[in-house]
Amino acid sequence: MGRRRRGVDRTPGAGSGALPEAIAALSRALSAGPSPETFRRAKFDRPEAAPALWQLLFRVLSPTTQAGAKASQGPEAQVRFVKAALRCQGYPRPALAQLPEDGSQGSRELLLALAWLLARGPLLEQLLARTRVRLGDEMTVCECEDVAYDGASVGLPALCVEPNLHVDIRHVQWLMGKLRLRWRNLVSSQQEQCALLSKVHLYTRGCHSERSLGHLSATETELLRDPDGSRQLLQALEQENARLEAAVQWRRRELIFWQWMDTVLDSCPTQAPGAAPQPMFLPRITDRGPRQWGLVAGELQALQEQLQAAARPRRAAWEAQVRGRSQDPAWSTTWRAVRQAVDLELVALQGAWDRSGTPAQPHGPHRLVRSESGALAGRGLWAAEAIRALRSKEACLEVALRQLQGQCRQELARLVGTLSGFIWIPPPGR
Amino acid sequence: MLPADCSRRLLAELRGALDACAERQRQLERSLRVSRRLLRAWEPVGSPTAEPTLGPDTQKEELSPGTPSPQDLKELELLTQALEKAVRVRKGISKAGAGNKAPLPKSGSIVTPATTAPLQLRAPGRAGSHASETKAPRGICQTKAPAKGHPQHKPLSSGDRTSQERASRTTGPGLGLRDQATAPPAAQPAPEAFTLKEKGNLLQLPAAFRKAASQNSRLWAQMSSTETSDSAGATATAKAQFLQKMQVASGLCGPRLSAAEMEAEVRRLQKACWLLRLRMQEEVAAGQERGGGHGRKRGGPGWLGGQPAPQPTPLPHAAPTDWKQELRCLLTLEGLQAMVGQCLHRLQELQAEQQLGPWPVGLPPRSLSPCGEEDPSWGPRLLLYSSTQELQTLAALRLRVAMLSQQVHLEKVLMAELLPLVSARGPQGLPGLPLCRAVHSLLCDAGERFPTILRDEPTG
Numbered sequence: 001m002g003r004r005r006r007g008v009d010r011t012p013g014a015g016s017g018a019l020p021e022a023i024a025a026l027s028r029a030l031s032a033g034p035s036p037e038t039f040r041r042a043k044f045d046r047p048e049a050a051p052a053l054w055q056l057l058f059r060v061l062s063p064t065t066q067a068g069a070k071a072s073q074g075p076e077a078q079v080r081f082v083k084a085a086l087r088c089q090g091y092p093r094p095a096l097a098q099l100p101e102d103g104s105q106g107s108r109e110l111l112l113a114l115a116w117l118l119a120r121g122p123l124l125e126q127l128l129a130r131t132r133v134r135l136g137d138e139m140t141v142c143e144c145e146d147v148a149y150d151g152a153s154v155g156l157p158a159l160c161v162e163p164n165l166h167v168d169i170r171h172v173q174w175l176m177g178k179l180r181l182r183w184r185n186l187v188s189s190q191q192e193q194c195a196l197l198s199k200v201h202l203y204t205r206g207c208h209s210e211r212s213l214g215h216l217s218a219t220e221t222e223l224l225r226d227p228d229g230s231r232q233l234l235q236a237l238e239q240e241n242a243r244l245e246a247a248v249q250w251r252r253r254e255l256i257f258w259q260w261m262d263t264v265l266d267s268c269p270t271q272a273p274g275a276a277p278q279p280m281f282l283p284r285i286t287d288r289g290p291r292q293w294g295l296v297a298g299e300l301q302a303l304q305e306q307l308q309a310a311a312r313p314r315r316a317a318w319e320a321q322v323r324g325r326s327q328d329p330a331w332s333t334t335w336r337a338v339r340q341a342v343d344l345e346l347v348a349l350q351g352a353w354d355r356s357g358t359p360a361q362p363h364g365p366h367r368l369v370r371s372e373s374g375a376l377a378g379r380g381l382w383a384a385e386a387i388r389a390l391r392s393k394e395a396c397l398e399v400a401l402r403q404l405q406g407q408c409r410q411e412l413a414r415l416v417g418t419l420s421g422f423i424w425i426p427p428p429g430r
Numbered sequence: 431m432l433p434a435d436c437s438r439r440l441l442a443e444l445r446g447a448l449d450a451c452a453e454r455q456r457q458l459e460r461s462l463r464v465s466r467r468l469l470r471a472w473e474p475v476g477s478p479t480a481e482p483t484l485g486p487d488t489q490k491e492e493l494s495p496g497t498p499s500p501q502d503l504k505e506l507e508l509l510t511q512a513l514e515k516a517v518r519v520r521k522g523i524s525k526a527g528a529g530n531k532a533p534l535p536k537s538g539s540i541v542t543p544a545t546t547a548p549l550q551l552r553a554p555g556r557a558g559s560h561a562s563e564t565k566a567p568r569g570i571c572q573t574k575a576p577a578k579g580h581p582q583h584k585p586l587s588s589g590d591r592t593s594q595e596r597a598s599r600t601t602g603p604g605l606g607l608r609d610q611a612t613a614p615p616a617a618q619p620a621p622e623a624f625t626l627k628e629k630g631n632l633l634q635l636p637a638a639f640r641k642a643a644s645q646n647s648r649l650w651a652q653m654s655s656t657e658t659s660d661s662a663g664a665t666a667t668a669k670a671q672f673l674q675k676m677q678v679a680s681g682l683c684g685p686r687l688s689a690a691e692m693e694a695e696v697r698r699l700q701k702a703c704w705l706l707r708l709r710m711q712e713e714v715a716a717g718q719e720r721g722g723g724h725g726r727k728r729g730g731p732g733w734l735g736g737q738p739a740p741q742p743t744p745l746p747h748a749a750p751t752d753w754k755q756e757l758r759c760l761l762t763l764e765g766l767q768a769m770v771g772q773c774l775h776r777l778q779e780l781q782a783e784q785q786l787g788p789w790p791v792g793l794p795p796r797s798l799s800p801c802g803e804e805d806p807s808w809g810p811r812l813l814l815y816s817s818t819q820e821l822q823t824l825a826a827l828r829l830r831v832a833m834l835s836q837q838v839h840l841e842k843v844l845m846a847e848l849l850p851l852v853s854a855r856g857p858q859g860l861p862g863l864p865l866c867r868a869v870h871s872l873l874c875d876a877g878e879r880f881p882t883i884l885r886d887e888p889t890g
Contacts (some may be wrong), residue, residue: 088688089688089689089690090688090689090691092676092677092680093676093679093680094680112676116672116673116676118669119669119670119672119673120673125653133646135643139813139824139825139828140828141813141824141828143831143832143835146450146832146835149450149453149454164434165434165437165438165441166431166432166433166434166437167431167432167437167440167441168431168432169432169848169864169865169868169869169872170868172432172440172444172868172872173868173871173872173877175441175444175445175448176444176840176872176876176877177877178448179444179447179448179451180876180877182448182451182452182455183451183829183833185455186451186454186455186458186829187826187829187830189455189458189459189462190458190825190829191822191825191826192462193458193461193465193825194818194821194822194825195818195822196462196465196466196468196469197465197821198815198817198818198821199469199626199627199818200465200468200626200630202630203626203627203630203631204626204630204631204633205630205631206631207630207632207633207634207635208635209634209635209640209644210644213812216630216633216635218461218464218465218468220635221468221630221633222467222468223635223639224635224636225467225468225472230636230639233639234638234639234642237639237642237643237646238642240646241642241645241646241649244646244649244650244652244653245649247653248649248652248653251653254665255664255665255668258665258668258672259668261672262668262671262672262675265672265675265679268679291439291843292693292696293696293777293780293781294846295700295842295843295846296696296699296700296703296777297774297777298846299700299703299842300699300703300770300773300774300777301774303703303706303707303710303770304767304770304771304774306710307710307763307766307767307770308767310710310713310714310763311760311763311764311767314717314756314759314760314763315760317756318756318757318760321753321756334754338754338757338758338761339761341758342758342761342762342765343765345762346762346765346766346769349705349706349709349769350702352701352705353698353699353701353702353705354698364811365811366811366812366813367811367812367813368812368813368815368821369812369813369814369815370814370815370816371814371815371816372816372817380811380812380813380814381811381812381813381814382814383813383814383815383816383820383821383824384820386813386824387820387823387824387827390824390827390828390830390831391827393831394827394830394831394834397831397835397838398834400704400838401834401837401838401841403707404838404841404842404845405841405873405874405875405876407845408841408845408849408870408873408874409870409873409874411849412849412852412866412869412870412873412874415852415853415866416866421885421886422863422883422884422885422886423883423884423885423886424881424882424883425881425882425883425884426870426874426881427871427879427880427881427882428879
């Protein structure tokens with residue numbers, strides 16, 4: 001601690017400048033990150049390195065839409081956010097939670113946190129992809145963006161609902177109707193947009209410098225129409241190119257960084273192994289997670305009861321039948337055969353949800369390319385296939401919805417049947 | 431009226447759904463504005479009727495004598511007249527050809543020195559020199575910019591006629607600067623503007639942009655390829671070791687699940703529940719069919735949610751296949767029950783894990799990985815369509831799937847909130863009938879139809 005030295009720790013096999021170069025590349029790729037000197041100070045847990053690292057982690061961890069809003073809230077809010085986000089990601093070390101909230105200490109811990117994030121996943125690529133300049137007309141086929149839309153509203157600060165508000169059921173009905181209308185508007189707007197895009201693609205056939213794409217996208221055509229926009233886009237592209245080059249350089253040199261991080265970890269004082277992590281009593285603005293959990297738990301329990309109700313009488317009937325048959329020699333072999341067949345079936349059924357989703361499903365936004373002749377076969381996802389996949393998903397969801405509605409119908413019929421003096425006439429069936 | 435906490439939760443969910451929809455609509459509107467503008471005639475850049483993006487100072491500069499000295503004006507007049515004459519000559523030739531829609535006299539007088547190739551073809555020196563003489567700095571920017579981004583023509587290898595057409599028409603976006611200044615008595619309306627439909631395939635992206643774009647795709651390709659390079663092996667081991675050491679040093683027994691992973695687990699269990707339920711219904715329905723020959727009533731087309739399964743009639747002298755199937759059914763149901771038990775157990779484990787650290791402040795768990803299992807190849811991904819119809823179908827299906835999953839989620843939420851309300855008042859003997867009716871329509875018909883309730887008056 002406090003040993004002032006130029007240059008780098010003598011990691012074996014490294015040139016004296018390789019580590020600062022690697023760190024500098026990392027900083028450039030992260031777009032204006034702290035200098036190699038800051039990193040070096042962080043290894044020795046110098047307090048002056050802390051604020052820069054808090055800010056860096058804040059920038060890295062916050063989603064782009066909210067970064068601006070949160071940044072204006074001050075360093076304490078940033079510190080709390082970083083702690084919460086890291087915990088959310090599953091950061092193992094409890095020392096982070098114990099750092100003071102004024103952001104003045106803990107640079108070594110923050111350095112470890114950053115390295116942990118880098119090691120766990122393709123952090124740089126994800127960050128770059130988040131702000132990637134999209135030159136084409138993009139459409140996503142998977143459902144991941146739906147979560148983003150739902151999350152957009154969840155992230156809003158304090159849905160201002162009065163705590164003692166009672167609503168009428170008619171208000172709920174009205175809101176549902178409003179939702180239906182909005183979807184309908186959305187669909188018609190979307191249809192119009194598709195028609196327009198298709199026209200743009202059609203009219204600009206043969207213009208693109210890349211033969212494989214064949215036509216300009218609306219974005220590119222727009223930049224031809226609007227020179228100001230084209231300047232901005234060009235600037236953004238160039239910035240992204242600079243970051244990408246830095247990232248490529250980082251990739252080549254990162255081994256040295258990891259070797260150095262090992263030394264950083266070694267220089268940490270060892271923690272008491274049994275120290276329980278302090279629970280963080282953060283106010284919950286949304287309980288979407290626990291709500292989801294509650295719904296699933298309820299469903300599973302209901303299902304278990306129904307299964308019990310279905311299986312018990314059968315078991316009783318079976319026992320009654322079996323009494324006269326247990327001496328039959330062929331019976332036990334048949335029994336075992338049936339047992340095995342059922343077990344195999346159930347294992348296969350379990351595989352249906354144990355598998356981590358359909359790996360073949362393409363994710364992320366795709367660039368729309370109009371290609372009538374089929375000349376680009378093999379280069380991308382065909383709309384016809386995507387339509388097929390979506391239709392099957394649609395069918396599944398419709399089945400699920402009908403099933404739920406049927407459940408409700410029966411439940412309500414049962415409940416209402418207990419009333420006397422009223423005749424309940426359900427609406428004409430489908 | 432609904433109780434307060436129920437109201438709060440319902441409102442939160444519904445408003446969330448409405449906001450999500452509104453957000454999509456906003457983004458769509460933005461793109462729609464752009465597309466509509468592209469398909470109209472492109473306003474000449476720099477004219478007062480051009481897009482508001484140019485700002486009010488633009489107009490002022492144009493109308494004010496940002497025009498150069500009288501000397502230049504005179505020269506301009508001369509040039510204009512000369513070019514008018516040239517165009518008239520051409521007009522005579524071109525009229526013999528196919529219908530030329532361009533109002534030639536107009537375009538003749540509009541001649542801006544700062545237009546591009548076509549004029550340069552005919553009057554090579556003059557166009558360039560006048561372009562440089564354009565005094566107003568803003569003018570230079572404006573005329574140069576369209577010159578750069580303006581539809582540069584492909585080498586005019588086609589015949590004279592087409593080149594004349596282009597020459598007369600493509601003065602569109604480049605001009606306008608001089609419209610007010612030189613406003614000759616032939617004060618033309620907006621000259622033949624550029625439309626994508628007619629001249630879309632003449633466009634060409636500016637060179638700087640093309641270079642940047644190709645570099646961009648090259649670099650992204652490099653990013654995905656370096657992941658599989660040779661030194662990646664050593665780096666990957668180093669990273670794994672580092673993570674391991676972190677884990678050990680922190681003193682926790684096992685890796686903690688991140689919020690995203692937990693959500694994924696919960697979704698998995700949800701899917702499991704659904705599949706198990708389907709299987710159960712198949713089994714029970716099959717069992718009923720087997721017993722259907724004995725005249726038992728079926729409980730509806732497979733929706734056996736709330737009712738207990740009817741008793742299977744014991745068959746004293748059943749054929750071997752019959753009891754084998756009965757056995758199979760029984761074992762399947764019991765196996766399903768066991769699996770549900772396992773799922774519940776797993777869920778409770780997750781809950782216990784969650785107790786250690788509550789879900790953080792309004793943090794969308796997907797803040798860092800927008801697409802959970804994102805394809806590691808970060809190269810360009812294309813979606814190829816062949817007709818407008820196909821694209822529209824695709825987009826409509828996407829939205830329908832999103833809407834359906836939202837509907838399913840809302841249905842579950844409504845069930846969880848509203849069914850207890852209806853049943854809670856049951857013992858009182860008279861649950862709020864409007865409430866029952868509303869709940870029924872909401873839950874069973876998505877609010878589209880209502881049941882009827884008749885009061886059964888005892889006669890006499």
